[in-house]
Amino acid sequence: MPALNSHTLIAVIGAGAMGAGIAQVAAQAGHPVRLYDNRPGAAAQAITTIDQQLAKRVASGKLAATAHADCIARLQPADSLEALADAGLVIEAIVENLEVKQALLSELEGLCRSDCILASNTSSLSITRLAAGLQRPANVVGMHFFNPAPLMALVEVVSGLATDPGVAACILATARAWGKTPVLARSTPGFIVNRVARPFYAESLRLLQEGVADCASLDALLREAGGFRMGAFELTDLIGHDVNYAVTCSVFDAYYQDMRFQPSLIQKELVDAGHLGRKRGLGFYDYREGAVRPQPNDAHSTAMVEQLIVEGESGLLEPLIARLAASGISVIRRAGSGLLRVGDATVALSDGRLASQRAREEGLDNLVLLDLAFDYQQASRLAISSAADTHALARDQVVALFNRAGIAVSALRDSPGLCVLRTVAMLANEAADALLQGVASAKDLDLAMCAGVNYPCGPLAWADAIGIERVVQVLDNLQAAYGEERYRPSLQLRRLLAEGARFHE
Incomplete structure (x- = not known):
């Protein structure tokens, strides 16, 4: 028409x-x-x-x-x-x-x-x-x-x-x-954007509540590694916590208290206190005259690193390895299972398990896990987490490696999926469920999140780029770690995995 x-x-x-x-x-x-x-x-x-x-x-x-x-x-x-x-x-x-x-x-x-x-x-x-x-x-x-x-x-x-x-x-x-x-x-409740965007706020709020990192560091990671226009805390401060919290509660109630949409007690406390964000001068950040904006946590290192060993296929980390090589790091390739070795450290992209759990299960010494980035060639910050028995020197060697390429490092408390990876996995999961339920087409779901909230990539296209298998693996590991239905993978993801298909062919 x-x-x-x-x-x-x-x-x-x-x-x-x-x-x-x-x-x-x-x-x-x-x-x-x-x-x-x-x-x-x-x-x-x-x-x-x-x-x-x-x-x-x-x-x-x-x-x-x-x-x-x-x-x-x-x-x-x-x-x-x-x-x-x-x-x-x-x-x-x-x-x-x-x-x-x-x-x-x-x-x-x-x-x-x-x-x-x-x-x-x-x-x-x-x-x-x-x-x-x-x-x-x-x-x-x-x-x-x-x-x-x-x-x-x-x-x-x-x-x-x-x-x-x-x-x-x-x-x-x-x-x-x-x-x-x-x-x-x-x-359907929340239509596209107000439904699919819920995990963007929820995962940062949960990480803050669990003491994984501070607001400034988590926001910086979503911006500088994830490619998002704003982090969750600065965005909810801009929207207004009364508005954002009310939308979350509305979606939560509309879906009969599905735990995927559970509101945050931290945000409720801000609403109860009247700390509604920019419009009131106080939220997660202080906007009053003379207030100093907190800076993200930067890990520092005096270690000297000249060499990186790549064992087997590096997959998503290949652009990062190319960037490190361009910065003067000597890259040596040999057979293996996709791990990186720098000094005493073993480095791997997170799969949603705790670093300490993965180190124990796979027998890896001095394990340092790396977070996802939207574009490893352009990212100015990355998150890492370490197993409990990882030596300080090994961690410092990893920090020095990334600093060499001009990448700031935020060291997080050991947590499943770190920051960007778990957020993207959950966004993809919610978009996949919306697709499963016929809310919108895959094309429109991705288009809505890019045009409506300026995501660097549609969640479903991002899942295709990461790999459906990895997204499901991360969600399965998150669900196992927390024991909550909140992280259950959508049937749509499992169906695509079984079929060997993608959201966008």
Whole structure:
């Protein structure tokens, strides 16, 4: 089904930051737009704010003056819901309350023409429930923008049980015509992003609670090794802990307390204390005037290292070995089982077991485990952990090896899967389960996480790159270590492993 014609009137209800942003997007795409808010003067003020923001872009040379003028000319405040009666698409962006939204949609159905599409910008409420009880539930669809709407590319187009596939296709095409990156999702708790992203926060919170490392080090590892735009603690500080914790609780409850989505007691404590992040000046970090930002833990070494022995196939570590060789390290290759030897140390990529457990089970002396990196050629920081009986000198030799190539090292307390590896494995697991349950296609699942939350790679594509077998192995080892259902591998992963298949062929 084609996109809505640019002459189609778009109505937006709710003149807060999200509603105003959506109105701006539609107007900049060429549509006449009416913005309504039940607060007197709020819609007109929102348009004034949009005008001021666009004027700044014109002044900086980022927007043509004519484009600015045309956009504002298309935006009109509406003084009543009745003024929206001739709209072809109405997007509500009001309070996240099921009953309030249902009442609004019911009223709109009585006012608007029979072919008007009613879209909800809800981030978590069921589109099926929102449409239930309406005379024309087929016309109701989710159109979930991300904040700020004019800048964020992703739009989740969400179909409820009764949504007409043609309506969803029309909204998908319309969002694309508006310059957005739309993905199609089925109405399940959290849709795509708010579901699949839960492990990104949860694993860092668990590592902090277990004393594996501090906030600054874990955040730095996700950025500098994992390639994520922000670490979990700085991101939740930015989002606001009241908001992030509420979403986690909502998903947890919606999935009948599935332990994969268990909220964190550490985050609850911040919410209880009113330490909500940047907006309150305190969260995991202190944002008050004069506060000093803590720095990540850097392991230091005075050891001298000139040689690295590679035993057998190095797999994912091959780019790292090439980088070390380029830094002047002499690389010697010989037969073996994929281990690295530097000085007295044995080095291996983590497989999800504790370093001490793996050293005992495989009879490895001075074992140092290495964390995953998105790109070992570019990573500026890596995490390591050591078995309990690893000599300090052996660990220092590993630190010196990576420092030689300009890589900072954060030494973590021995923990299954370290930081980046367990986070990526759990993201891939959640995305795989969403695919198994028909929430979205593999392509859209990956696209949503890249466009919506700026992941360096879609979780399923990342799983393909790591290898399905390794992802399942890491999850199995995490589950064995913790004895929790939280880490159970998705059937979709096990199925692909059994078939020798990938998510993206």
